[in-house]
Amino acid sequence: QVQLQESGPGLVKPSGTLSLTCAVSGGSISSSNWWSWIRQPPGKGLEWIGEIYHSGSTNYNPSLKSRVTISVDKSKNQFSLKLSSVTAADTAVYYCARNGVYSSSWYGSIGYYYYMDVWGKGTTVTVSS
Amino acid sequence: DIQMTQSPSSLSASVGDRVTITCRASQSISSYLNWYQQKPGKAPKLLIYAASSLQSGVPSRFSGSGSGTDFTLTISSLQPEDFATYYCQQSYSTPPLFTFGPGTKVDIK
Numbered sequence: 001q002v003q004l005q006e007s008g009p010g011l012v013k014p015s016g017t018l019s020l021t022c023a024v025s026g027g028s029i030s031s032s033n034w035w036s037w038i039r040q041p042p043g044k045g046l047e048w049i050g051e052i053y054h055s056g057s058t059n060y061n062p063s064l065k066s067r068v069t070i071s072v073d074k075s076k077n078q079f080s081l082k083l084s085s086v087t088a089a090d091t092a093v094y095y096c097a098r099n100g101v102y103s104s105s106w107y108g109s110i111g112y113y114y115y116m117d118v119w120g121k122g123t124t125v126t127v128s129s
Numbered sequence: 130d131i132q133m134t135q136s137p138s139s140l141s142a143s144v145g146d147r148v149t150i151t152c153r154a155s156q157s158i159s160s161y162l163n164w165y166q167q168k169p170g171k172a173p174k175l176l177i178y179a180a181s182s183l184q185s186g187v188p189s190r191f192s193g194s195g196s197g198t199d200f201t202l203t204i205s206s207l208q209p210e211d212f213a214t215y216y217c218q219q220s221y222s223t224p225p226l227f228t229f230g231p232g233t234k235v236d237i238k
Contacts, residue, residue, distance in 0.1 A: 046165075046173065046216055046218075046229040046232075102179055111160075113178055113179040114220040114225070115179075116175060117178075
């Protein structure tokens with residue numbers, strides 16, 4: 001059973017870079033899954049940050065794209081998040097997740113339905129001097 | 130960008146009640162809609178994917194319906210462990226942009 005564990009500094013200074021890692025256990029990061037980062041500011045809703053495939057292909061939320069880098073380390077079975085130029089607005093619980101996929105054919109075309117089916121427990125990052 | 134809204138933002142219900150939460154997309158998303166449950170201090174948990182498919186291990190009292198722009202999550206008989214916040218999420222956008230709704234908090238009446 002796949003499990004995910006986030007790790008990284010809990011406190012980052014304003015204008016600095018937030019760096020987190022998500023370790024994958026019980027499965028391979030090289031499986032046919034994308035892997036996502038999601039965050040949740042205190043008392044607020046969920047925001048998808050971006051995703052990565054084991055090949056290194058990435059997709060990012062346009063609202064964060066200029067500051068985000070997601071990378072993968074297949075040798076360590078983990079993937080990472082870097083968010084630069086952080087401010088207090090980046091204070092949040094950061095989650096990593098596995099993207100599951102369900103495919104369904106409909107009149108000759110195939111639809112791929114993505115969802116986050118395995119989540120880490122989350123790690124709190126505070127941006128403060 | 131596709132915007133997601135949910136109603137109500139919160140509701141109070143009793144154990145055994147039938148509860149319905151609505152999610153609306155700003156444009157048609159076919160059936161590319163997922164539902165999650167989140168309890169305080171915990172990560173979200175997938176309940177429903179592709180609008181109506183029940184995730185493995187999720188009790189059958191949870192069900193999802195809808196397509197296009199309007200979707201519903203129904204809990205047929207609310208149990209004590211169901212008091213939580215529920216989020217919808219669209220996965221229709223290309224390139225991917227997984228947008229969540231603002232959440233619906235279900236608490237005890």
